[in-house]
Amino acid sequence: MTKQPIKNICLLLMLCGFLLGLAACTDSTEYAEVNNETGRWYSTAQINEGNILFQQFCAVCHGDQAQGLAEDWRVRDSEGNLPPPPLNGTAHAWHHPLAVLDQVIAEGGALYEGNMPGFSGQLDKEERHAVIAYFQSLWNDEIYQNWLRINDQQN
Numbered sequence: 001m002t003k004q005p006i007k008n009i010c011l012l013l014m015l016c017g018f019l020l021g022l023a024a025c026t027d028s029t030e031y032a033e034v035n036n037e038t039g040r041w042y043s044t045a046q047i048n049e050g051n052i053l054f055q056q057f058c059a060v061c062h063g064d065q066a067q068g069l070a071e072d073w074r075v076r077d078s079e080g081n082l083p084p085p086p087l088n089g090t091a092h093a094w095h096h097p098l099a100v101l102d103q104v105i106a107e108g109g110a111l112y113e114g115n116m117p118g119f120s121g122q123l124d125k126e127e128r129h130a131v132i133a134y135f136q137s138l139w140n141d142e143i144y145q146n147w148l149r150i151n152d153q154q155n
Contacts, residue, residue: 038137040133040136040137040144041098041133042129042130042132042133042136042137043133046129046130046133046134047130047133047134047137049127049130049134050129050130050131050132050133050134050135050137051134053123053127053130053131053134054066054131054134054135057119057122057123057131058087058131061084061116062084062085062086062087062135063086065088065138066086066087066088066134066135066138067086067088067090068083068084068085068086068087068088068090068091069083069084070083070084070085073085073086073091081113081114081115082112082113082114084114084116087135087138088135088138088139089138089139089140089143089144093135094139094143094144094146094147094150095147095150096150097150097151097154097155098129098132098151098155099154099155100154101132102125102128102129102132104116105118105119105123105128105131105132106118106119106120106123106125106128107120
C-alpha cells in the first residue's frame with residue numbers, strides 16, 4: 001500500500017472517532033432544535049404528558065398552574081427553608097439551564113436551600129423533561145428567550 005491510502009484511512013478513522021465521541025456527549029433528550037409545533041425545544045405531546053405528571057407530583061407544592069402557593073417565595077419559613085417557588089415564569093426557574101432544572105427534580109432542592117424531595121425514583125429523565133416542558137409552556141416568549149440564552153451559555 002502507498003502512503004496516501006493509509007493516510008486517508010487514518011483520517012477517516014479519526015473522523016469516525018470524533019463523531020462517535022460527539023454522539024456519546026450528546027443527550028438525545030436535551031433540546032437540539034426548535035420544535036415546529038411549539039417554537040420551543042419541546043412538543044405538544046411533552047406538554048400534555050408533563051401537565052399530567054406535574055399535577056400528580058408537583059402541584060401540591062407549586063400550585064396547579066405552577067403559580068406557587070407561598071405569598072412570597074423569597075421569604076424563608078421558621079426553619080430557614082425557602083418555600084416552593086412559582087415555576088410559571090414569575091420566579092427564578094428561568095435562571096437555570098435545563099440540566100439544573102432536571103437535577104433539582106431528580107435529586108431535590110437541598111443544593112439550592114430548599115426542602116423539595118427528589119423524584120428520580122418516580123420519574124425518568126424523559127418524564128422530568130416533560131414536566132419542565134409543561135411549566136416552560138406557561139412562560140411568555142420574553143422569559144423563554146431569556147432562559148434560552150442562559151441555557152445556551154451554560155451548555
